Amino acid sequence: MKDRIFGTECEYALFYQPDTKAGIGHSGGEDLLECLNGLNSLLVSCLWRKGFARAGEFLGNGGRFYIDHGGHPEYATPECRSVRELVAHEKAGDRIVQELVELARSFMMQRGQSGKLHIYKNNVDCFGNTYGGHENYLITQWAMEQIRAIVPFLVTRQIFAGAGKLMTRLDPQELIIPYCSTLLPDYGAGRKDKKKAMTTLSSGRFPYQLTQRADFIDRVANDRTSQERGIINIRKREIPQPGQNRRLHLIMGDSNMSEYALGLKIGTTGIVLRLLEEGVLNDVPKLDSPVEALKRISWSFDSLVRMEDRKGRYTALDVQYSYLERAERFFSSHKPSKEEGEILQLWSNTLRGLEKLKLSRTTGILEEDPEDLRRKIDWILKLWLLDRFREKNGLDWHDLALKYLDLRYHDLDPETGLFARCQELDLADRMVDEEEIHRAQIDPPEDTRAWTRSMIIRSTMNRNLEVHIKNWEEINIIATRKNPRVLECLDGGCHGMPNVFWINLQDPFQAQDLSVLQEVKRFVEIWG
Amino acid sequence: MAQERIMEKPKKKKVRKEREEEVASRLSDEKKEKLKKLDEFIEGVLQEAGEEFIDEFKQVDGE
Numbered sequence: 001m002k003d004r005i006f007g008t009e010c011e012y013a014l015f016y017q018p019d020t021k022a023g024i025g026h027s028g029g030e031d032l033l034e035c036l037n038g039l040n041s042l043l044v045s046c047l048w049r050k051g052f053a054r055a056g057e058f059l060g061n062g063g064r065f066y067i068d069h070g071g072h073p074e075y076a077t078p079e080c081r082s083v084r085e086l087v088a089h090e091k092a093g094d095r096i097v098q099e100l101v102e103l104a105r106s107f108m109m110q111r112g113q114s115g116k117l118h119i120y121k122n123n124v125d126c127f128g129n130t131y132g133g134h135e136n137y138l139i140t141q142w143a144m145e146q147i148r149a150i151v152p153f154l155v156t157r158q159i160f161a162g163a164g165k166l167m168t169r170l171d172p173q174e175l176i177i178p179y180c181s182t183l184l185p186d187y188g189a190g191r192k193d194k195k196k197a198m199t200t201l202s203s204g205r206f207p208y209q210l211t212q213r214a215d216f217i218d219r220v221a222n223d224r225t226s227q228e229r230g231i232i233n234i235r236k237r238e239i240p241q242p243g244q245n246r247r248l249h250l251i252m253g254d255s256n257m258s259e260y261a262l263g264l265k266i267g268t269t270g271i272v273l274r275l276l277e278e279g280v281l282n283d284v285p286k287l288d289s290p291v292e293a294l295k296r297i298s299w300s301f302d303s304l305v306r307m308e309d310r311k312g313r314y315t316a317l318d319v320q321y322s323y324l325e326r327a328e329r330f331f332s333s334h335k336p337s338k339e340e341g342e343i344l345q346l347w348s349n350t351l352r353g354l355e356k357l358k359l360s361r362t363t364g365i366l367e368e369d370p371e372d373l374r375r376k377i378d379w380i381l382k383l384w385l386l387d388r389f390r391e392k393n394g395l396d397w398h399d400l401a402l403k404y405l406d407l408r409y410h411d412l413d414p415e416t417g418l419f420a421r422c423q424e425l426d427l428a429d430r431m432v433d434e435e436e437i438h439r440a441q442i443d444p445p446e447d448t449r450a451w452t453r454s455m456i457i458r459s460t461m462n463r464n465l466e467v468h469i470k471n472w473e474e475i476n477i478i479a480t481r482k483n484p485r486v487l488e489c490l491d492g493g494c495h496g497m498p499n500v501f502w503i504n505l506q507d508p509f510q511a512q513d514l515s516v517l518q519e520v521k522r523f524v525e526i527w528g
Numbered sequence: 529m530a531q532e533r534i535m536e537k538p539k540k541k542k543v544r545k546e547r548e549e550e551v552a553s554r555l556s557d558e559k560k561e562k563l564k565k566l567d568e569f570i571e572g573v574l575q576e577a578g579e580e581f582i583d584e585f586k587q588v589d590g591e
Binding site: 385388389392401404405408416418421425427 | 562565566567569570573574576577
């Protein structure tokens, strides 16, 4: 599949710190839940007050904003056909939720509820709860059947896609201990040794991981998104037609602050899926134990992992190079698209930069970064920032001020967010410009069904119509009973047109479906 | 003439080197300025959070 549909879903974390001591921070669980529900309702009402074009959860820019099951505000991008557009739309989502939070703050102030309200784009809170940064790729049915061939790529891409995380003592101990003991060369896997390793973790070795999600992944493939999580998420809820393209849903990745890391994560995954569909990953080596490898690499960049039917052990870089080399070989005889060519170059440059990266295994200090990857990769930028502050103030890696700064890295507020400030000071590279992000806050991609959906939303707004968008495909437009004409014509329809219009945008590639829009226009003229 | 040209060469080199040094120093000054702003920002973030909040954070972390 040369053309692909990409999409992401970000679950954000709300942070509220009341000014008064008797605030919610000191209340019980029920109060906390009530507060969270109140904040979420406020955000949804702010969406309406901001005047965004929308129908239910779906927005005029083709995206979707909603409150997820776990009480997280969530933004899903529209269906995008290019990586660059996807980056702009994910960033547009960040801006939209931040704008909602700013408006919510002002309403809270008016009500006399003073305090700090922030929204974070990360994947784990200080209680050890996790929430996702999900990716969606449209792939062929055949590729879905062979999907395990990309598992080694997914496990190892964290070396450029990880968002970085400073561990706390509340992170799942049963996860930390075994992996600590297998990582630290001096300790074995016995209980005593595990205890010793844990002591070392809390007192000496720097507790920094490449990713936030790795510790929460416990299966290679799974259809669930909480309690159990797979490297590959099999969506059993979706029952596609035979031969129909499938949605590959990945929940194992981190949410990225860096545009560059986000673009590279989506772009390289897209290229590897193309290789899979072209049948050039048939002989790709498989990891001996993918879930363990995922955690090991997260704990230490240069961890060694075993491959099936291969002697010796390999680094994540070795595995990445094996995919890159296959891609370069394939594209030497197949002309890549302009974007594929750019992503290949970025991938190659990044791996070469990572090869030259030097980290101290004992102190965690970033000793050498000759290719300036800290300008591009989240976990490296965060590590550099934390280490700089730690060294300047003579702090221990376990100082809570560092953990607090880790959290602030993901704060979407340009006034208080650490990554946002790095970007403002030109300490982080960009993939898209402000104009593209601003446009993506308003307009949908012009080359997918998101455009048609958006036009339907816009043309039916402020009319006597109810628009129910059930999912990314199905839209129902219903003439409401508020309209006197509805009561007159309910029995036989108006001008031969029933008062309910059902639309199915089945093909995500079909953009600007003018015949559908003509019918919608006629429906709106008659009933709206 | 040839002698003049030979004499000119080192001059140009010297000027170029001085310019490069000037640019490098300006870049370095810019970088220093950015890092200074970054440090001030981080200090501000922690001050705004306040010691009391960091203490609460410690309780959450189980200390």
